[in-house]
Amino acid sequence: MFVNKRFFLKVLTAIILIFISFPLFSQRALPKNLPKYDQQKMHFGMALGINTMDFTIHNSPDFFHLDSIYSIENRRNVGFNINIIANYNIIPKLSIRCLPGLNFGQRNLEYEVLTQDSIFKKVDMMLESTFLDVPVLFKYKSDRLNNFRAYVIGGGAFRYDLAARNFIDPGERPKVRLRKTDWYYEVGFGTDFFLEYFKFAMEIKYTVGIRNVLVPDETQFTSSIERMNSKMLIISLLFEGSDASNFFSFFDRSKRKGKK
Secondary structure: OOOOHHHHHHHHHHHHHHHHHHHHHOOOOOOOOOOOHHHOOEEEEEEEEEEEEEEEEEEOOOHHHOOOEEEEEEEOEEEEEEEEEEEEEEEOOEEEEEOOEEEEEEEEEEEEEEOOOOOEEEEEEEEEEEEEEEEEEEEEEOOOEOOEEEEEEEEEEEEEEOOOOOOOOHHHOOOOEEOOEEEEEEEEEEEEEEOOOEEEEEEEEEEEEOOOOEEOOOOHHHHOEEEEEEEEEEEEEEEEEOOHHHHHHHHHHHHHHHHO
């Protein structure tokens, strides 16, 4: 289900290099694709991407007084996401976007525990998440340079974790529980590439949860943590049409060409 971390770093490096190098190749005068794109109020599309999920952990004031928990480490994992795009142009350079979708990922908590035999052992907890994701973002765009432009985004999101558990089976313990709902703030940047039939974009977004997602119980695994916040880095490829009919007509043309 999850992508190798080296692959994630390679994708991130490749996208950053494209961000840096593409404007150098965009300075030649070229025919503009989708010249009336920004004159239309509504655009629709879809986004596919990969993400890395993480926690920010704040130890409790009693952490050093606990007799069994000696350290807590968070290990990131890589997952993937899929979203639908609905974009409304407020003014030519500013739009508001809603991107409902699903985020799949996993985070691991690794505890170093002192057993009753005075032996240190590691307890690894795999915490899988499937987020129902509803971001609402503002997108501010630069001037268009031929068929290229840059943009920044900012806003918030509501996420509901479909994989969060109401209780833990005794056979799976020790394991902590996470809250189902959380609110996030999000910032990012990207580049738009105007193609013949649709607009393609590459985007990097950082998102941080506001709520404490840890559900306290009567064990030292939760009493050692005062607060735990979710965070994600998301790299997405976005495909948008100049309107809904034009976006889906691209796929119809592709099918007809395949039949020929």
